[in-house]
Amino acid sequence: MPATNLLAMDMLRFATAGSVDDGKSTLIGRLLYDTKSIFEDQLESVERTSRDRGDDYTDLALLTDGLRAEREQGITIDVAYRYFATPRRKFVIADTPGHIQYTRNMVTGASTADLALVLVDARKGLLEQSRRHAFLVSLLRVPHLVLCVNKMDLVDYDRAVFEQVRAEFSAFATKLEVPDLSVIPVSALQGDNIVTRSENMPWYDGTSLLHHLENVHVASDRNLVDVRFPVQYVIRPQSKVHRDYRGYAGQVAGGVIKLGDEVMVLASGLTTTVTCIEVAGRPVKEAFPPMSVTLRLADDLDISRGDMICRPHNSPMAAQDLEATVCWMTDQPLKPGSIYIIKHTTRTARAHVRSLQYRLDVNTLHRDDHADELGLNEIGRISLRATQPLFCDEYRRNRSTGGFILVDEGTNRTVGAGMVIEAR
Amino acid sequence: MNTAFVDYRLSQLDALEAESIHIFREVAAECRRPALLFSGGKDSIVMLRLAEKAFAPARIPFPVMHIDTGHNFPEALQFRDRRVDELGVKLIVASVQASIDQGRSVEERGRRASRNRLQTRTLLDAVEKHGFEALFGGARRDEEKARAKERVFSFRDEFGQWDPKNQRPELWSLYNTRVHHGESIRVFPVSNWTELDVWHYIAAEQLEIPSIYFAHKRAVFERDGMLLADSEYANRGDDEPVFEETVRYRTVGDMSCTGAVASAASTLDEIIAEVAGSRITERGATRADDRASEAAMEDRKREGYF
Numbered sequence: 001m002p003a004t005n006l007l008a009m010d011m012l013r014f015a016t017a018g019s020v021d022d023g024k025s026t027l028i029g030r031l032l033y034d035t036k037s038i039f040e041d042q043l044e045s046v047e048r049t050s051r052d053r054g055d056d057y058t059d060l061a062l063l064t065d066g067l068r069a070e071r072e073q074g075i076t077i078d079v080a081y082r083y084f085a086t087p088r089r090k091f092v093i094a095d096t097p098g099h100i101q102y103t104r105n106m107v108t109g110a111s112t113a114d115l116a117l118v119l120v121d122a123r124k125g126l127l128e129q130s131r132r133h134a135f136l137v138s139l140l141r142v143p144h145l146v147l148c149v150n151k152m153d154l155v156d157y158d159r160a161v162f163e164q165v166r167a168e169f170s171a172f173a174t175k176l177e178v179p180d181l182s183v184i185p186v187s188a189l190q191g192d193n194i195v196t197r198s199e200n201m202p203w204y205d206g207t208s209l210l211h212h213l214e215n216v217h218v219a220s221d222r223n224l225v226d227v228r229f230p231v232q233y234v235i236r237p238q239s240k241v242h243r244d245y246r247g248y249a250g251q252v253a254g255g256v257i258k259l260g261d262e263v264m265v266l267a268s269g270l271t272t273t274v275t276c277i278e279v280a281g282r283p284v285k286e287a288f289p290p291m292s293v294t295l296r297l298a299d300d301l302d303i304s305r306g307d308m309i310c311r312p313h314n315s316p317m318a319a320q321d322l323e324a325t326v327c328w329m330t331d332q333p334l335k336p337g338s339i340y341i342i343k344h345t346t347r348t349a350r351a352h353v354r355s356l357q358y359r360l361d362v363n364t365l366h367r368d369d370h371a372d373e374l375g376l377n378e379i380g381r382i383s384l385r386a387t388q389p390l391f392c393d394e395y396r397r398n399r400s401t402g403g404f405i406l407v408d409e410g411t412n413r414t415v416g417a418g419m420v421i422e423a424r
Numbered sequence: 425m426n427t428a429f430v431d432y433r434l435s436q437l438d439a440l441e442a443e444s445i446h447i448f449r450e451v452a453a454e455c456r457r458p459a460l461l462f463s464g465g466k467d468s469i470v471m472l473r474l475a476e477k478a479f480a481p482a483r484i485p486f487p488v489m490h491i492d493t494g495h496n497f498p499e500a501l502q503f504r505d506r507r508v509d510e511l512g513v514k515l516i517v518a519s520v521q522a523s524i525d526q527g528r529s530v531e532e533r534g535r536r537a538s539r540n541r542l543q544t545r546t547l548l549d550a551v552e553k554h555g556f557e558a559l560f561g562g563a564r565r566d567e568e569k570a571r572a573k574e575r576v577f578s579f580r581d582e583f584g585q586w587d588p589k590n591q592r593p594e595l596w597s598l599y600n601t602r603v604h605h606g607e608s609i610r611v612f613p614v615s616n617w618t619e620l621d622v623w624h625y626i627a628a629e630q631l632e633i634p635s636i637y638f639a640h641k642r643a644v645f646e647r648d649g650m651l652l653a654d655s656e657y658a659n660r661g662d663d664e665p666v667f668e669e670t671v672r673y674r675t676v677g678d679m680s681c682t683g684a685v686a687s688a689a690s691t692l693d694e695i696i697a698e699v700a701g702s703r704i705t706e707r708g709a710t711r712a713d714d715r716a717s718e719a720a721m722e723d724r725k726r727e728g729y730f
């Protein structure tokens with residue numbers, strides 16, 4: 001990769017999901033292998049293991065093998081992150097296991113993904129699990145979804161089989177909100193339609209998977225309209241040279257902030273103008289997500305961590321009462337009446353779960369209105385009341401200002417992931 | 425860096441930098457007593473630069489800690505002291521030799537003895553002594569398979585142990601930094617960087633690095649297919665003849681177990697070209713400690729290693 005290309009190169013984060021044995025590890029191994037992201041020592045170790053087990057071919061799935069417990073039990077326990085690059089892009093894969101008990105891992109992987117890749121086995125067609133994966137992708141608002149119909153080699157590269165799966169999936173996807181769906185017939189094992197178009201499927205007129213990953217446009221997926229800047233840290237050097245310096249550091253969560261912009265600061269509601277935008281002490285003209293910058297303002301207002309900088313006529317809701325979808329992530333069930341710590345942008349408060357509206361069956365999308373708790377890996381809609389106002393947007397408008405986590409006060413564990421539906 | 429912000433796209437290095445800076449600031453805002461682990465190696469040099477950027481123009485608001493095995497490359501030590509001076513940060517040195525002298529650790533024996541594993545005890549003692557609640561480390565997920573599954577905020581119990589099956593889910597960029605008294609967190613701001621990203625960043629930022637990363641002539645000997653420096657710490661046997669080779673280092677660790685690679689790369693551009701074309705992971709090529717077993721790193725992490 002020549003250094004000159006670097007500035008043109010951007011980053012795509014994608015999450016993968018598939019049921020056990022659909023070929024997810026093989027597909028990832030194939031992408032890594034074909035983009036020459038695999039090192040000889042890794043390959044040797046995989047070849048050795050394959051040989052020792054008596055496999056006929058090198059099992060690329062072994063490349064993504066992780067912890068000892070996983071090797072012993074032959075399963076994937078946790079989200080693993082993997083990296084590869086082409087001259088166009090750097091890719092970060094959140095490789096999430098597909099078993100039913102690991103919904104929480106998929107939610108975790110999808111929360112930061114620009115794109116989700118869901119695999120199905122062409123012979124089996126759409127399974128209950130595939131539907132669940134697609135649902136979670138839409139719930140987490142991953143902007144792009146790619147369905148890979150894998151193992152096409154085992155169905156003689158038959159177009160009819162592919163069209164059947166595609167039709168079934170598209171029908172299901174219309175029930176969800178999936179902004180951008182692509183369906184690609186592949187063989188992870190043979191490499192068909194992975195890096196280059198397959199000659200075995202002349203009837204397919206789309207692009208290869210890698211070509212799609214390299215070209216899908218993601219910059220505009222972020223909210224560039226509503227300025228949101230959660231104040232993370234106040235920089236005050238208190239040195240002779242920078243005696244009066246006061247900078248508000250944080251990561252832009254929405255909108256484009258420009259020099260000279262009039263801004264409003266929440267909670268106070270006071271307005272001022274942006275006099276300086278800095279990246280590492282160096283001035284820049286504008287800031288947009290996900291840049292980490294420092295803002296300096298014309299007036300000396302009392303601003304601290306947890307405050308939110310926005311535009312005077314476009315502010316987030318300052319809400320104590322939230323309606324949210326939560327995914328529960330711990331054994332101890334969520335029950336109405338409980339109190340948790342809520343972390344939302346840079347603000348932390350306590351939150352009281354006032355009620356559980358319903359529990360959602362992630363396979364059928366059926367709502368159970370009589371549920372009285374949410375167990376591990378279950379998803380439902382709750383009403384929360386926070387001890388302080390939270391400056392939030394609907395999750396569908398902005399993933400950064402609409403998402404929050406719940407933490408158990410006793411154990412300090414992260415127990416839930418929430419997405420704001422409505423706030424008051 | 426000087427990215428032109430065409431259509432509001434960030435280059436991948438800018439995106440990585442933004443993420444790392446966010447992590448540094450989050451810890452500084454939420455954790456009591458953070459510290460940055462600094463070895464003088466390239467990853468910790470990048471870390472120090474990111475920390476500098478995160479809080480500029482203020483000073484880095486936490487100390488830097490070096491776990492000193494006593495088996496360092498002298499070049500790395502000199503470099504460490506100079507950088508720390510320039511930045512005006514406080515340096516804490518925790519010495520493995522002192523742990524051995526106090527009977528807290530026992531020196532390994534035999535030819536392959538190294539102090540790598542002993543660092544854990546010294547580290548945990550230092551964490552306790554200084555009451556550090558969060559330690560920044562420069563580990564990357566592309567380095568090794570146990571690390572591929574480790575969170576950015578890696579929670580450790582009061583014994584410093586990592587429990588891979590019991591990690592906190594990490595959603596969006598919301599990090600749960602809460603710990604009970606006595607527990608701590610290891611934070612890895614460059615988790616998502618690859619070896620090549622680190623080199624590109626060093627080049628883009630024109631960061632100075634210790635001379636041993638560039639090709640130089642050195643007296644080495646071969647062990648387990650690696651080139652080790654002939655030093656007083658190497659326990660070289662008579663069957664391991666010394667020869668001179670033009671080499672460079674891909675990682676800077678303990679002299680006793682960090683291997684050099686034969687290389688003529690003497691500029692950053694040449695190093696980048698070499699790394700981009702390299703077909704061997706940096707740990708596979710140069711770290712005897714990871715070669716010991718398939719799960720070597722996982723085991724050390726469970727015991728409280730970085």
Ligand SMILES: Nc1nc2c(ncn2[C@@H]2O[C@H](COP(=O)(O)OP(=O)(O)O)[C@@H](O)[C@H]2O)c(=O)[nH]1
Binds near residue numbers: 061
């Ligand atoms: N024939 C064929 N077999 C495949 C293909 N992809 C994966 N497999 C095989 O399916 C099995 C399960 O694959 P693996 O990647 O381990 O599935 P995972 O559980 O989804 O990670 C392995 O035996 C693979 O070799 C494919 O495209 N064609």
